[in-house]
Amino acid sequence: MVDRKIVSFFRKHHVLTIATSVNNEPWCANCFYVYLEDENALVFTTDINTRHGQEFLKNNVVAGSVVLETMVIGKIRGIQFQGMVSEPEGELIPKARTAYLKRFPVAILMDTRLWIVKLSYIKMTDNRLGFGKKLIFSLPLHP
Numbered sequence: 389m390v391d392r393k394i395v396s397f398f399r400k401h402h403v404l405t406i407a408t409s410v411n412n413e414p415w416c417a418n419c420f421y422v423y424l425e426d427e428n429a430l431v432f433t434t435d436i437n438t439r440h441g442q443e444f445l446k447n448n449v450v451a452g453s454v455v456l457e458t459m460v461i462g463k464i465r466g467i468q469f470q471g472m473v474s475e476p477e478g479e480l481i482p483k484a485r486t487a488y489l490k491r492f493p494v495a496i497l498m499d500t501r502l503w504i505v506k507l508s509y510i511k512m513t514d515n516r517l518g519f520g521k522k523l524i525f526s527l528p529l530h531p
Contacts, residue, residue: 397514402420406418410443422492428506429505430471436501448474449472450470465513469511
């Protein structure tokens, strides 16, 4: 089960950085997201013609982060994650779409392509709990 502090952090923020790698060439992009707690997944949109959109199709194992910007060391918090990205399927399509549009209603005006990262590894750093304190959630990447 994912620690409540991780869930809360995901819910309070809305921009992730997602990293891909194809042919040993890394790439990253920033996207608005919504967290689906019962799926332990991040939903976001991006065009298939972007570099990262194309790379999802070649290598669906991704990494990323969600961070709080602060200059105060005692307040540093952030999440690093790893998971598998795909387009939502079946019952997950309306669930992901509804959650995303509820959080970002302006997206209804755009031609959006939804993606979902099913999280297999989450490491949260929260210096408010003690300098360098880490909370870890981990599942096998390839079940």
